[in-house]
Amino acid sequence: MRAVLAFAPGADPTYVPLGLAALAAHIRATVPGCELVPVDLSHAWWEQQALSEPDWIGFSALYPGQVLPTLALARFLAQQVFPPPGRATRPPLVLGGASASALRPAEALRACPWLDGILAGEGEQGLVRLLGGGPPAAVAGLAWRDRGIVRVNRKPDTLAAADVPLPMFEDLDPRARWNPTPVLPVVFSRGCKGRRCRFCAHNLSYSG
Ligand code: SF4
Secondary structure, rough: EEEEEEOOOOOOOOOOHHHHHHHHHHHHHHOOOOOEEEEHHHHHHHHHHHHHOOOOOEEEOOOOHHHHHHHHHHHHHHHHHOOOOOOOOOEEEEEEOOOHHOOOOOHHHOOOOOOOEEEOOHHHHHHHHHHOOHHHHHOOOEEEEEEEEEOOOOOOOOOHOOOOOOOOHHHHHHHEEEEEEEEOOOOOOOOOOOOOOOOOOOOHHHHO
16 A cells, blocks of 8 residues: 655745654554655655756745745755756746845845845746846846846836736636635736835835
């Protein structure tokens, strides 16, 4: 028998799941013929991704609580997952999203040498440049390293809603979420520069 015991995501990313390790040892010693496979879901998916050899990896952190786990995950990728066997270099790792826009990018890059860039502001314009192979100096909103010196580019101007296509949810399958019926998010605050609502990260994506 082969049994999978999964450690659910959401725990501190620095934690090695003790419960899984203890149960794996116990089952191995007491249930002959049972192979118990411990899987830490925070890491397992990324180890699979390494096999697909991506050329570029970006992280989108909307909620402030996502920032530290994302930085820890990026370090894990840079130090233990990539480059996969047979490749000399690892893909660039870039942090974006509304909470990335709330960081002091120069400080964050200095504190996280495994991170290659931080993309502040709306991602659309910067991402086009980054994935199209544009030079870092031309990527609006990008904080990056130029021969060891951290440079911070100006955030992009906010695009008009009419100039961007409707979101594409097909790959994210809203029917697979934990809602009784599919629920799609809508942002009505595009371009807000009010910045008076302390609970809100959306306005951080907009320049001005
Ligand atoms: S800062 Fe306030 S008004 Fe602006 S988008 Fe956020 S919640 Fe809305």
